Amino acid sequence: MRSRRLEYSESTRSALVESAVTLFTKHGYAGTSLDEIAKRARVTKGALYHHFSGKQALFEAAFDAVERRVHAELTEVTEGDGAPWDRAVEGLRTFLTICLEPEYQRIVIHEAPVVMGAERWREAESHYSYGVIRSILNDLVESGHLGAIPLEVTANLLFGALSAAASMIAGSADPKDVSARTEEVIVQVLRSVRASAAAGTPDTDAGPARGKRSAAHIADKIRTKVAGDPSGAGER
Amino acid sequence: MRSRRLEYSESTRSALVESAVTLFTKHGYAGTSLDEIAKRARVTKGALYHHFSGKQALFEAAFDAVERRVHAELTEVTEGDGAPWDRAVEGLRTFLTICLEPEYQRIVIHEAPVVMGAERWREAESHYSYGVIRSILNDLVESGHLGAIPLEVTANLLFGALSAAASMIAGSADPKDVSARTEEVIVQVLRSVRASAAAGTPDTDAGPARGKRSAAHIADKIRTKVAGDPSGAGER
DNA sequence: GTGTGCGGCATACTGACAGTACGGCGCGGC
DNA sequence: GCCGCGCCGTACTGTCAGTATGCCGCACAC
Incomplete structure (x- = not known):
């Protein structure tokens, strides 16, 4: 039977x-x-230090709480059974919406990299929003909507772009307008890439650009290990 | 004539x-x-507080010092007289290189938004790296390499992507490799967009694309009203 | 060259806050 | 009903940003 003590304890913890x-x-x-x-x-620091090892640990708990909520909201949209492209666009839209929430903005996007360290933050993100974006991209590649792209690198670029967009x-002054235009630009870019891939013209154009080592060797590296650690999200 | 006192003072300041x-x-x-x-x-806090109003002001001075160096390096490349496209690619490469410098990484990219507040940071950035990126994009548009794009929004997305890339x-483990692949992806995307613009086909194609559902409804969901404390990010 | 004012800096202090030591109290098992 | 341990409160410590204050020597006046 669930002990009363335990209930109290968990209650204060979640309140903190x-x-x-x-x-x-x-x-x-x-x-x-x-x-x-x-x-x-409505407790004292004594209780706080009983449950958490320090300020940083408490921050990470708060970070996780926000991330879990967001992750649930995201996967609900992206793990449906619609066409990959539709799910991608819908996921994009959802993520932009989420990025407007002050909690996500400040705690996850702005403060976390500094407080937790960029390293830990990146690691944590790969299990949450960043991971979702990566898997969406992966779906697009597998369903033939995008050509051969280095998955990790591209996902990272997209995630960075979206975070910056959210901040902006x-x-x-007019979030609705900027948000709409942002979505337009991203979708437009994705379509261009898709078209370019579909046309089967991996470029080679007449640019005075640098060496010819372009698109060919990219494909080699497509499959950067998507692996990630298989353990369930390492809680501190 | 340049006073000795003044020389000492400036020397102390720059040492700080x-x-x-x-x-x-x-x-x-x-x-x-x-x-x-x-x-x-080799001074005391007394000297420090004589030159700067506090820790935050000192940070901003450090920020400016780093940004000025970087900005000089960047504009040297991008304000040459080559073709816009070449200057863009070269600027991209230079920026990625700069992003590898620990000073720029930590102070400008990671800490500054938190310490100065996202607002001030954005404002400052528009005079430095972000400004350069925007003007490069502008050149590309004016020279016909890119179609009509919302300049600010696109520049912001690109800047965010590049910052995230830098962090990654x-x-x-192998910065040179990741850096090269990042560059490839970005150039590839830019080319796709250019091709798409040149083809004059703003899409509409026959993909599994979705209906034309309004993009604007996103912002309806901005539940909390941005909550900004306009003061320089609650620091202490 | 002597006095004088002020800029440049050091020293000593204050308040705030993260983290620690320790003790009491009540729940749960016996 | 009694005891032990987990949960939490109280009181303290060290560190650090910021402040108050005074000294010292350069520059300038005459």
Whole structure:
């Protein structure tokens, strides 16, 4: 039988995480004191340090909480059974929407790389939004919508572009407009790439550009190990 | 005549900035104390506070120092008199190289948005690297290499993609390889877009594409109202 | 060349905050 | 009903950003 003690404990823990999400979103990591977080959760630092090893660990818990929500929302859209292209566009749209949420913006996109370190952040992201984007791209490649592209590199570029877009959109005077135009541009680019791949003309054009080592050797490297660690998302 | 006093003063100031650049790069903003910075510059905090209003102001001075160096390096390449397309590709390559420098990576790309606030950072960037990218794109459009694109939005997407790429490259096991592949992908995409524009076929093709559902409804969902604290990101 | 003002900097202090030590209290098992 | 341990509160410590204040010597006046 579920113990009362355990229930209390989990309740305070989640209260702390929720409080942390709220305050980190509003004032940032450096601008938020542990006393504030504890106070908002109606406990003291003693409780906080009982559940988390320190400020950074608490931040990561908050990060995970936000990411899990977002991930659920994303996969719901992208793992449907529609055509890959449609799911991709819909996923794109959903991700842009998510990026407008202050929690995701500030905690995941802006603060996390600094607080957790770029290394850990990248690692964590590969299990969440970044991973979704990569798998969407993979679907597009496998279904023939995109030609041979280095998966990891392309996914990374796309993810970076989308994050920057989110930041710009949220900071703009007319978010709806900027958001719509952003989506247009990305879809347009994807279509161009698709068309280019379909035309079977991997370029070779008459540019005065550099050496001919272009499209050929790219294909060699398409399959950069999608692997990732098979263990279920390493919780701290 | 140039006063001796003034010379000393400027020397102290630049020593502080240089020290700040070094230490912020190595240990980050939060991980560096003002005493360390002062000590490395062989002065005390008194001198530091004489020249700068606080830690944040010192960071911004360090930021500016790095940006100015980079900007000079970039414009030297992109403001030549070659063909727009060549200058673009060369600029792209140069920027990717710059992104490998730890100073630029950590101070400009990673820490600055958090320390200065995304708002200020964006504003500052528009005078530096981001501005260069935008003007390169503008040249490409005017010279007919790219079709009609929303300049700001596209430049922002490209800048975000490049920043993310830089981060990935620096963190990878084989930076040169990843860097090369990144360049390939971007150039490839640009070529596709160029081809698509040249073909005068803004798509509409017979893909499994979806209906013309309005892109604008995205922003309806911006639930929380951006929540920005306009002050320089709650730092302390 | 002597006085004087002020810019440039050092020293000493204050408040805030992350992290630690330790103790009490109540739930759950016996 | 009693004991132990897990949960949490209280009180303290060290560190660091920022402030208050004063000294020292260069430059300029005369």
